[in-house]
Amino acid sequence: MHIDKKELSIIATSFAFVTISYLVSNQTNKTIILAMALIIAGHEIILKAYKSLKNKLSLDENFLMSIASIAAFSIGEMVEAVAILLFYRVGEAFENYSVKRSRKSVSQLMDLAPNYANVKREDKVIKVNPSEVKIGETILIKPGEKVPIDGVITSGETMLNTASINGEPVPLEVGVGDKIVSGYININALIEVKTTKDYENSTATQILEMVENATFKKSKSERFITKFARIYTPIVVGFAFCLAFVAPFLFNGDFSQWLERAIIFLVVSCPCALVVSVPLSFFGGIGGASKNGILIKGSNYIEALSKVKSIAFDKTGTISKGELVIDKIVALNGHDKNEILSFAALAEKNSIHPIALSLNKAYKNDKKAKISNVIESAGLGVSAVINEHKIKVGSAKFLQEFNPQNIDKTAIHVAINNKYAGYITLKDELRSESRECIKWLTNAGITTALITGDKKNTALQVGKSIGIDRVHYELLPNEKVSTLEAIMDKTDGTTAYVGDGINDAPVIARADVGIAMLGSDAAIQTADIVLMHNNLAKLTTAIKIAKKTIAIAKFNIAFSIGFKLGVLILAIFGYANIPLAIFADVGVTIIAILNAFRAFKI
The missing domain is CATH 2.70.150.10 (Calcium-transporting ATPase, cytoplasmic transduction domain A)
Structure with a gap:
């Protein structure tokens, strides 16, 4: 994802004209060049301000930017006038870069x-x-x-x-x-x-319909600057008007003196520091997350994640690895465990069945083994002759003549030379970092839940082993959505969901913050945040990044508003001059930007 080429060309061209103006000695030519720079940088902003005023009768940040830059230009601070608009455009470019969603179509779904x-x-x-x-x-x-x-x-x-x-x-x-x-x-x-x-x-x-509908349910928070400007801009413009046209009559001052105060007031009030530094803080958080293998698709998701109070997890592929591994091997009738595993793996050597792949991964196949007469019974098992031993491997139904033990359906039963020899059970291995992740979340005051399609016993066992607060099991995708919505209703704050499969896409889309492990493309494309390293430890890192980013943004807001308010008060009483006004605008902006860059180093 790149910054828009048109936006870059506008910024570069306007900046070039400002640079050229310093090389021109003739004042008239300098004014013309800077006026061109102002028009290039500000024509879209001024047009937006006009349309907003005309259609919505609204004084937004575009209006304030326009009037402040025109006022600065009118009193001879032409470079400052262009700088106001250039800073604003740079801020908008960063805003678009950081907020623009990288979410693609859920065509894979x-x-x-x-x-x-x-x-x-x-x-x-x-x-x-x-x-x-x-x-x-x-x-x-x-x-x-x-x-x-x-x-x-x-x-x-x-x-x-x-x-x-x-x-x-x-x-x-x-x-x-x-x-x-x-x-x-x-x-x-x-x-x-x-x-x-x-x-x-x-x-x-x-499921497909739920993804579409749930996406529309996701709330869209307005940018802070837009909210702020709705109140701030009319007040500032009203104050400036009073300073210029009312104060001279009330305080019997010189009209030109009060007009200059009003213009200084407008220049100081320009919210460049907020417009640039706040989105840049979020951009820094997104960049810092990216370095840590975390893809955050918009600044609004950082804000939401910083307020998360509950997180629900899928199990398979999220809490667990989604890969079957051997749980236990039970050898009977004089056989040993290695013998049971070796015959089972060799019999299933050429099968692409997930269980067969797991057996062969656990057993280093004996390349010298003589395997013949392999007969596969679809969906049941395999019979073969291995090293002159008659082997039968498969489900309890396939080996029913030997009365196999009544255990889990996932068990692989083995018969050797027409005698029942034992069985192998498999399990979905938990991620090594799952327990630490849940522990950190619990210590941070975040409640956790498991939402899975797994059977009751398996789900409860997993939940207990890693310390999850609540366990919901045997759920279809539509039931997962309703379960998550029930959790959201009871949560005083935002709720996140972490999953990895196509079946998780509707739940990911419905959550306040949808988080995907590396799994299906549908889950990744639907998610707001993607853990690219497929490691749950990155979830806690993402939350830390979100909280730090919000802290930086809040500081920039408080610092920018506080400093500007101080200078605005000085301007009202005539103690502020143009250089101080410039510093209150550009200087504060630079300080806020430098602070925002701290978000890159998480």
Whole structure:
């Protein structure tokens, strides 16, 4: 993202004319050159002031900038007049740079929506738009295809990738009678599904709509300067008018003397320090965050993050790594754990199933092992001959002849030479920094919540292990949104949500501050803040940066207003001259800018 080229050219051209004016000795030519510089730098500002006054009867900061610069020019402070507008334009350029959202279209999220549905009609299977499928019709879903519409399986068994909807890395084993929702991806077998909803009311479509609607719900705070100027500018202009045209009659002074005081008053009152330093403070915070691997998409999100009082987290890929690792290996009937792992991994050696990949990652494959007669049963398991041993690896259903132990569905059971040998359970490994992050947030007075699609036992166990205050489990995306809204209603301050998947996009969009880990493009594009290093420790860093940035901005506001008010009072009583007025404008601005640069060094 770059500063607008047109804005840069205006600033550079106007500055060039000011520089040239110093090389010209003839006063008339100098005045003409500086007048051109003033017009180049200020024509848009003056036009905005005119339109605002004409259409809204509003005296905004553009009006004050215009009248102050024209007044300075009229009393011979021509360079100062141009400088007022140049400072303002530089401030606006920084403002646009820092506030302009880098959020892109959530086009990646559209991958969640299927392009077609295979529907059975009159003993034929035809490909139609999902919106044309009616409730109660039968659709066929082939391996690799997305589930287009919510329904119930009437024929076939398969494994489904459900990560886009509930964030779970473990494929879901389904068969006849099981309910499935749109957005799931069929992994390995043909199934027939009777639709229970139409396309418009299906899960995937609702997620897409929620992202759009939730984005509109996000409040947009007005810039401080605009709010301030609505009150400040009319007061300043009114005061200046009274100084110039009323005070001479009340205090029997010289009219030209009071006019000069009024002009000095206007020059001093120009809010350059605020216009430049406040957005620059935010820009510094954004720059400092960027150096720390944190992308903040606008200054308003820094302000919101500094006020955060509650943070809700997704689990898979956020609190956890989203990768399955071995939890425990149980060896039975005389076998040892390494034997169970080695046979399971070797049998699954050529599979791309997530569980198979996890097994092979945990076991350094024996390249000399002799593997033959590999037979894969879709969605169930694998049988093979390994080093002359008959091996059978898979789900409890696949090994039901051996009466495997009744344990977690994610368990991988192993039979060796037609005897049950044991099982392996897997878990989603927690991030090493999760516990410290939650501890820091708790100490900072920020409440935490876990909002996940995981099963109750898993969610509660994770929440307890890292110290999260509240745990909400077994939630679909629409339920996640409503749960977050309930948290927001009870929070006296802003609420943030941290997630990483497509299924998190609606919740990220709905939060006061949406924060994404590096995960799906949809989550990243919807988020207000992105933790680019995929490390939860960066969340606490982001909050520290936000608080420091706001402290710097508040100091600049107090310093600028306080100093200017002092000089304004001196101007009223005739104790302020043009040099002091210039310092109150430009000098204060420079000091505030230098202070704002501290935000870059977090």
